[in-house]
Amino acid sequence: MLRGLNMDRQLMISSLIDYAGRNHRSTEVVARTSDGVVTRSTWGDVSDRARRLAGALAAADIEQGDRVATIAWNDHRHLEAYYAITGLGAVLHTVNPRLHDEQIAYILNHAQDVIVFVDPDFLGLAERLAPLCPKVRRWITLGPDYEAFLASADPVDEWPLLDEWAAATLCYTSGTTGHPKGVLQSHRAIVLQTWATCTADGHNVNSGESILLSVPMFHVNGWAIPFAAAMSGAKLVLPGSDLSPEAIVEWINAEHVTLSAGVPTIWLSMVQHLQRTNQDIPTLRRIAVGGSAAPRSLMDTLEDDYGVFVAHVWGMTEMTQGSSGRFTNRVESLPREEQRRRQAMAGREVFGVELRVVDGEGNDIARGTKTPGELLARGPWVAGGYFGIETPDSHTADGWLRTGDVATLDDEGYITIVDRAKDVIKSGGEWISSIDLENAAVGCPGVTQAAVIGLPHDRWGERPLLLCVVDRPVEHSAILRQLAAVVPKWWLPNDVAFVEEVPLTGTGKIDKKLLRERFAGHVWSDAAN
Numbered sequence: 001m002l003r004g005l006n007m008d009r010q011l012m013i014s015s016l017i018d019y020a021g022r023n024h025r026s027t028e029v030v031a032r033t034s035d036g037v038v039t040r041s042t043w044g045d046v047s048d049r050a051r052r053l054a055g056a057l058a059a060a061d062i063e064q065g066d067r068v069a070t071i072a073w074n075d076h077r078h079l080e081a082y083y084a085i086t087g088l089g090a091v092l093h094t095v096n097p098r099l100h101d102e103q104i105a106y107i108l109n110h111a112q113d114v115i116v117f118v119d120p121d122f123l124g125l126a127e128r129l130a131p132l133c134p135k136v137r138r139w140i141t142l143g144p145d146y147e148a149f150l151a152s153a154d155p156v157d158e159w160p161l162l163d164e165w166a167a168a169t170l171c172y173t174s175g176t177t178g179h180p181k182g183v184l185q186s187h188r189a190i191v192l193q194t195w196a197t198c199t200a201d202g203h204n205v206n207s208g209e210s211i212l213l214s215v216p217m218f219h220v221n222g223w224a225i226p227f228a229a230a231m232s233g234a235k236l237v238l239p240g241s242d243l244s245p246e247a248i249v250e251w252i253n254a255e256h257v258t259l260s261a262g263v264p265t266i267w268l269s270m271v272q273h274l275q276r277t278n279q280d281i282p283t284l285r286r287i288a289v290g291g292s293a294a295p296r297s298l299m300d301t302l303e304d305d306y307g308v309f310v311a312h313v314w315g316m317t318e319m320t321q322g323s324s325g326r327f328t329n330r331v332e333s334l335p336r337e338e339q340r341r342r343q344a345m346a347g348r349e350v351f352g353v354e355l356r357v358v359d360g361e362g363n364d365i366a367r368g369t370k371t372p373g374e375l376l377a378r379g380p381w382v383a384g385g386y387f388g389i390e391t392p393d394s395h396t397a398d399g400w401l402r403t404g405d406v407a408t409l410d411d412e413g414y415i416t417i418v419d420r421a422k423d424v425i426k427s428g429g430e431w432i433s434s435i436d437l438e439n440a441a442v443g444c445p446g447v448t449q450a451a452v453i454g455l456p457h458d459r460w461g462e463r464p465l466l467l468c469v470v471d472r473p474v475e476h477s478a479i480l481r482q483l484a485a486v487v488p489k490w491w492l493p494n495d496v497a498f499v500e501e502v503p504l505t506g507t508g509k510i511d512k513k514l515l516r517e518r519f520a521g522h523v524w525s526d527a528a529n
């Protein structure tokens, strides 16, 4: 091999905060802590305080490879911890506080965390966890306790040089079955996916943006946006615990937010709030929506009524962003309806994450074919395995990640997510997409949320039950008529039930496992057929 003559510089997360601290020192980082106080700092402050925190962690005997956890909302201290822990060569383990106590205890013990940073909101949780997690040496509350810890040692002068393959972040998947599984990302993987996030076909994160981070920093590293904002020097707004539509709209207008990212439920409730209160969000230009399927009606309203472009993307803890929500030049010149049809899909393959769809025997299904199959992914920042456990079924023999999603790919790489493999409804040997039914139902006037689950049916094996949350009386027949216009007749739900709320998992997805349990005894109104 004739070796290239480039410098041997490893890809490291500390280079991101160094860059922002050097070149974007006065660019703002605005945060609300759980006591309601708004703190205005800058990338210069975050860089300086991350070095201080790293010094304090080193003085507390944190070594390279040690796991340090955070149970925290999105605020400046959490951001400092992101950079201090990884910069030092320790592993940032972000924990989802919405999980059950036993799951969190399992996660902390499995990861063998030695220090845990806890938001004051979760002190009760920390007290319950402490006796269950004997390996944790210290619980540090993100308030005066944290400030005292920060002030207790000298800052690190230079970030240590690490191997770019060193582990940097650990995030457990919310897995609805079995124990959560840890995705351990290297510095190299984080820097590469952050770069992808900054490309125009990624989320186009750039120094001109004011970004509201509506994705929790405990969910897939806040979709890499805390890293991408430093890489590009963008202004960052960290909203703390309050993700109510009132708070989101207030932030957008107060901080001139131009870009945001979050799960569909956040935007659905924001739109309802805007409509109710007759407010506008003139500065917001784009949002990235993913984590679950975004209904077409949401995109139409956001773009037509509020001028906000929706980049609909697909991804998972195992890779962060897996698709791009941008249009090609060719699609941009198509009629608007054609563009929207693509926008309703889950984005298109983005450079760095290769995608394939295979049938039950593992044979490739050609792109452009309507037959759905299992979506497989591979790439330099896709998880090659899980932390500390053998998962023989998680990857194919030739090393592709089995995503557990049922999908089709068209010949331009656009993904249509039919369903999670475990949620797809198998009726008479054919598949019904619960996602398509939900998205169509949310398009009905009066329906604010919808969930579809498959339940056992004597004749067909499984049939769909539609659950709706409504804000005014709506007739079953009106909903079914609306659905009949967009889905095949045999997909129509056998029953429609009205519910007070749709339960969500800790990461904002519809909790279908819980719904299937709740409606296990449902008697079909056509039970005699």
Ligand code: AMP
Residues within 6 Å of the ligand: 173, 174, 220, 289, 290, 291, 292, 293, 294, 312, 313, 314, 315, 316, 317, 318, 346, 403, 404, 405, 417, 419, 420, 507
């Ligand atoms: P998580 O690891 O918690 O981020 O969950 C990843 C899963 O969320 C994926 O495997 C999909 O099932 C689902 N998901 C993410 N984005 C989308 C999307 N745009 N449309 C449909 N499902 C999605």
